[in-house]
Amino acid sequence: MTGNKDHAALAEVFNKDEDRVDWHDETLWFIRKKRDLAVNKIDNWEELRETASQIKNNVLSNLSNYLQEFEAKASANGVIVHWAADAAEHNQIVLDLLKQQGITQMVKSKSMLTEECHLNEHLEANGIDVIDSDLGERIVQLAKEMPSHIVLPCIHKKKEEIGELFHEHLGTPAGNADPQFLTETARQHLRDVFLTRRAALTGVNFAIAETGEFVVCTNEGNADMGAHLADIHIASMGIEKIIPERKHLSVFLRLLTRSATGQPITTYSSHFSKPRKGKEMHIILVDNGRSIQLGREDFRNSLKCIRCGACMNTCPVYRRSGGHSYHYAISGPIGAILAPNLDMEKYADLPFASTLCGSCSNVCPVKIDIHDQLYKWRQVIVQKGYAPTAKKVSMQAIANVLGSSWKYHVAGKAARTVMQLAPFAVNNKFNPWYKHRDMPEVPEKSFGEWYKINRNK
Amino acid sequence: MSSRDKILAAVSQNQPVYSPVPDISFLQGDNDNTVAKFVDILTTIGGKVILAETIADVRFLLLEELKNHSRKVTTVPLLGDIMEMVNKSLHDPHTMENIDYAVIEADLAVAENGAVWVTEDKLFTRVLPFICQHLAVIVKADNVVPTMHEAYQKIGDSTYGFGTFIAGPSKTADIEQSLVLGAHGARSLTVFLLS
Numbered sequence: 001m002t003g004n005k006d007h008a009a010l011a012e013v014f015n016k017d018e019d020r021v022d023w024h025d026e027t028l029w030f031i032r033k034k035r036d037l038a039v040n041k042i043d044n045w046e047e048l049r050e051t052a053s054q055i056k057n058n059v060l061s062n063l064s065n066y067l068q069e070f071e072a073k074a075s076a077n078g079v080i081v082h083w084a085a086d087a088a089e090h091n092q093i094v095l096d097l098l099k100q101q102g103i104t105q106m107v108k109s110k111s112m113l114t115e116e117c118h119l120n121e122h123l124e125a126n127g128i129d130v131i132d133s134d135l136g137e138r139i140v141q142l143a144k145e146m147p148s149h150i151v152l153p154c155i156h157k158k159k160e161e162i163g164e165l166f167h168e169h170l171g172t173p174a175g176n177a178d179p180q181f182l183t184e185t186a187r188q189h190l191r192d193v194f195l196t197r198r199a200a201l202t203g204v205n206f207a208i209a210e211t212g213e214f215v216v217c218t219n220e221g222n223a224d225m226g227a228h229l230a231d232i233h234i235a236s237m238g239i240e241k242i243i244p245e246r247k248h249l250s251v252f253l254r255l256l257t258r259s260a261t262g263q264p265i266t267t268y269s270s271h272f273s274k275p276r277k278g279k280e281m282h283i284i285l286v287d288n289g290r291s292i293q294l295g296r297e298d299f300r301n302s303l304k305c306i307r308c309g310a311c312m313n314t315c316p317v318y319r320r321s322g323g324h325s326y327h328y329a330i331s332g333p334i335g336a337i338l339a340p341n342l343d344m345e346k347y348a349d350l351p352f353a354s355t356l357c358g359s360c361s362n363v364c365p366v367k368i369d370i371h372d373q374l375y376k377w378r379q380v381i382v383q384k385g386y387a388p389t390a391k392k393v394s395m396q397a398i399a400n401v402l403g404s405s406w407k408y409h410v411a412g413k414a415a416r417t418v419m420q421l422a423p424f425a426v427n428n429k430f431n432p433w434y435k436h437r438d439m440p441e442v443p444e445k446s447f448g449e450w451y452k453i454n455r456n457k
Numbered sequence: 458m459s460s461r462d463k464i465l466a467a468v469s470q471n472q473p474v475y476s477p478v479p480d481i482s483f484l485q486g487d488n489d490n491t492v493a494k495f496v497d498i499l500t501t502i503g504g505k506v507i508l509a510e511t512i513a514d515v516r517f518l519l520l521e522e523l524k525n526h527s528r529k530v531t532t533v534p535l536l537g538d539i540m541e542m543v544n545k546s547l548h549d550p551h552t553m554e555n556i557d558y559a560v561i562e563a564d565l566a567v568a569e570n571g572a573v574w575v576t577e578d579k580l581f582t583r584v585l586p587f588i589c590q591h592l593a594v595i596v597k598a599d600n601v602v603p604t605m606h607e608a609y610q611k612i613g614d615s616t617y618g619f620g621t622f623i624a625g626p627s628k629t630a631d632i633e634q635s636l637v638l639g640a641h642g643a644r645s646l647t648v649f650l651l652s
Binding site: 265295 | 459460461463464465467468469470471472473474475476477478479481483484498502546550551554567569570571572582583584587588604605606608609610612614616617618619620621622623624625626627628629630631632633634635637639640641642643
């Protein structure tokens with residue numbers, strides 16, 4: 001969909017419509033402000049974040065035991081547990097489960113993992129019809145796009161565009177872009193889907209090692225409508241979603257939506273423990289690079305993520321470049337530290353799509369050091385030779401100049417002269433540095449020259 | 458080697474040195490005005506709270522409300538004479554599709570977020586509180602706890618096939634952040650708080 005364009009090139013596409021950028025920026029900042037209001041009502045918010053972070057530290061340090069404990073408990077509850085080493089294996093497990101039952105249609109609630117695995121494409125290529133039931137996900141599915149935000153999948157779309165999509169696909173009157181009307185249309189359309197699908201797939205927000213149950217959070221009720229009406233419920237989860245005990249849910253459920261949208265909790269926080277009588281419940285535990293990330297000391301903290309999206313809402317780059325500029329299922333700062341783990345070359349540009357301002361780390365409910373990891377990824381990516389060519393060439397040139405005192409002095413003098421006499425030579429669109437930043441005002445002398453004159457005064 | 462064994466081996470090898478589980482017992486809510494807080498929060502998120510003394514009062518209040526609704530269902534025996542009673546798991550939950558108004562019971566409510574906790578043993582059919590157009594939940598005021606910490610203390614190690622916190626009506630803001638009530642679940646939620 002995005003071809004081979006990098007973040008900067010895709011951001012440039014998004015930036016062509018300045019009004020839309022401003023609207024996108026303001027909408028997300030509004031959500032960030034709602035988060036602040038909700039958070040400030042909780043007296044011990046920082047203790048809560050710290051506790052969540054420590055629980056996650058424990059999870060990462062004891063993950064193999066927790067996974068086995070979870071498997072044993074879930075199995076004892078009558079749930080069938082599957083293991084998938086990568087995306088392909090996950091997709092095959094889902095396909096096989098559907099085929100065994102002769103099912104050709106499935107309803108799905110929000111699952112970023114299935115976006116990561118490109119499940120829909122795989123199932124569709126094998127003759128399975130998949131309908132996403134979260135309203136935002138349904139909208140991007142109709143538009144044949146990826147979600148641009150993990151919590152707000154179609155935050156990049158204007159209501160008029162959504163009205164247009166509904167007119168084309170769901171037969172609403174042309175020109176009607178009323179959110180209330182469009183939501184009601186989706187409710188009717190999807191109710192019919194829920195009632196006729198024999199298979200439902202959901203994501204997992206938290207899985208409890210102690211009890212073998214898992215929790216799915218939605219505001220719409222779509223995960224429950226799908227799961228409770230289907231013969232077979234498949235829940236896909238990354239292996240890092242485990243938490244030790246049921247009581248730890250209190251910490252995470254208090255943090256999740258306050259961080260995400262400023263709500264005190266989602267409308268539904270559903271705890272699935274056993275299948276309905278005579279029905280099937282399956283859990284697929286997916287690795288897909290997570291065990292590798294666990295071994296990267298500098299980056300393993302990214303596995304603590306509970307997918308609230310707060311880092312996106314606060315990020316000055318995300319807000320102004322749009323989620324699709326990250327060309328990965330999970331956009332924004334957290335996506336930029338998760339993606340290079342899967343493919344360092346393909347996602348080499350993402351850790352550079354940041355000002356390193358640190359706002360993401362400040363709002364993260366589980367205290368992931370996001371901006372530090374972005375900075376560290378840059379170093380790894382350059383060392384491994386995956387840096388974008390322009391960056392590589394200019395950094396080599398800079399290293400060459402900085403490595404020699406006479407080259408440094410000559411280059412400095414030349415640059416000052418050029419920028420004073422002919423600023424247009426650098427302040428133009430051919431200079432990629434200028435595109436992203438204003439050029440500084442040039443001093444008459446270098447510090448070295450100034451010091452030579454002034455040291456004896 | 459199976460994927461299971463491969464994953465577990467890789468995780469064992471790569472996981473960091475053991476870090477203990479933190480104690481969370483110090484995280485506690487404030488017991489003052491829990492009922493008032495619950496009413497305030499649930500109202501803010503689009504729900505409605507009605508204070509009543511007994512189920513008989515609820516029954517009386519419902520008589521008027523139910524006139525406006527078509528198929529009305531309850532799991533509460535004391536309301537069985539004014540509504541259709543569902544007290545066993547239905548073989549086919551699809552038959553609940555046309556339920557207009559449902560009244561169920563909850564064991565627990567949470568002041569800080571307006572949620573009520575319901576479990577399968579009281580629902581009989583899991584889909585009931587989601588598929589009905591309008592939902593009412595009866596809960597004792599004594600069972601309103603300050604925060605999620607107290608809620609999970611109360612839930613303890615009880616077993617259930619399915620349990621859910623429900624906080625307000627189903628909603629979405631996916632279209633330009635405009636809040637719309639009634640996404641896929643119940644369009645409205647009323648909580649009857651029994652004193």
